[in-house]
Amino acid sequence: GESVGLHLPTLSVQEGDNSIINCAYSNSASDYFIWYKQESGKGPQFIIDIRSNMDKRQGQRVTVLLNKTVKHLSLQIAATQPGDSAVYFCAEKKPGGGNKLTFGTGTQLKVEL
Amino acid sequence: DADVTQTPRNRITKTGKRIMLECSQTKGHDRMYWYRQDPGLGLRLIYYSFDVKDINKGEISDGYSVSRQAQAKFSLSLESAIPNQTALYFCATSDFGGEPQHFGDGTRLSIL
Numbered sequence: 001g002e003s004v005g006l007h008l009p010t011l012s013v014q015e016g017d018n019s020i021i022n023c024a025y026s027n028s029a030s031d032y033f034i035w036y037k038q039e040s041g042k043g044p045q046f047i048i049d050i051r052s053n054m055d056k057r058q059g060q061r062v063t064v065l066l067n068k069t070v071k072h073l074s075l076q077i078a079a080t081q082p083g084d085s086a087v088y089f090c091a092e093k094k095p096g097g098g099n100k101l102t103f104g105t106g107t108q109l110k111v112e113l
Numbered sequence: 114d115a116d117v118t119q120t121p122r123n124r125i126t127k128t129g130k131r132i133m134l135e136c137s138q139t140k141g142h143d144r145m146y147w148y149r150q151d152p153g154l155g156l157r158l159i160y161y162s163f164d165v166k167d168i169n170k171g172e173i174s175d176g177y178s179v180s181r182q183a184q185a186k187f188s189l190s191l192e193s194a195i196p197n198q199t200a201l202y203f204c205a206t207s208d209f210g211g212e213p214q215h216f217g218d219g220t221r222l223s224i225l
Contacts, residue, residue, distance in 0.1 A: 008153070034213050043117075043203050043216035044156070089155065099144060099211035100171070103155030 008087060010108040019077040021107045023090035028071060032093040034101070035064060035075045039086045047075070047088075077109075085111045116140045117217035119204050125223045126194055134189045134220050136204030143209050145187040147171075147179060150201040150219070159202075162187055194224045 031052040036044035063076040089106035148156040158171030160179040205214040
C-alpha cells in the first residue's frame with residue numbers, strides 16, 4: 001500500500017504462512033502493473049506483472065490479483081520463507097506516457113521464524 | 114546477476130562538485146532509465162532514453178543531465194551537487210516492448 005512520510009507499512013507473517021500485500025493505484029486507465037521486491041542494499045527485483053485485460057496471473061509461489069473496479073492490486077506469496085523478507089512495491093503504467101512507471105512507496109514484509 | 118552494473122556503489126562528495134554516475138548493461142536492451150529513491154517515497158524518474166539518439170526528461174530532471182554514450186551505457190551527471198540530491202540512484206533497462214524494467218543495485222550518493 002501507499003505510505004505517508006518515512007514509515008513503511010509493515011506486514012509480519014510466520015514462516016510457512018501465506019502473505020498478501022496490497023496496493024492501491026491511482027489511474028483507472030493504467031494498462032500495466034508490476035510488482036518488485038527490494039532487499040536491503042540491492043536494487044528492485046522484478047517479481048511478476050499483469051496487464052489490465054487480466055484479473056489474475058500466477059508465477060512460482062506468487063499470484064497477482066487485479067481489481068479494476070476499486071483500483072486495487074494485490075500480491076500473494078504462498079508458503080512465505082525467510083528469504084521473502086524485503087520491501088515490496090507495485091508500479092502502474094499509465095497510457096500515453098511511453099514506458100514511464102509510477103511507483104508506490106512499498107510495504108515491508110517481515111517473516112518470523 | 115550483474116546484467117545492469119552501476120558505478121560507483123557509494124559516493125560521498127561536497128556541495129558544488131560535479132558528479133557522474135555510470136550505468137552499463139549486458140542485456141542488449143534499447144531502453145534505459147535513471148531513477149532516484151528517497152525514504153518514504155516511491156522511485157521517481159529522472160531521465161530516460163529509448164535509444165542512443167533519444168533522451169527524455171522525467172518528472173524530476175532539474176539539476177541533472179544524462180548522456181547515452183552507446184546502447185549499453187547511460188550516465189547521469191549532477192553538474193553542481195546540492196545536499197537535497199542525497200539519495201539512492203538506480204539505473205534500469207527494458208527491451209523495445211518496455212516491460213518489465215530491470216534494475217541495477219544502485220548508487221548511494223551523499224552530498225555534504
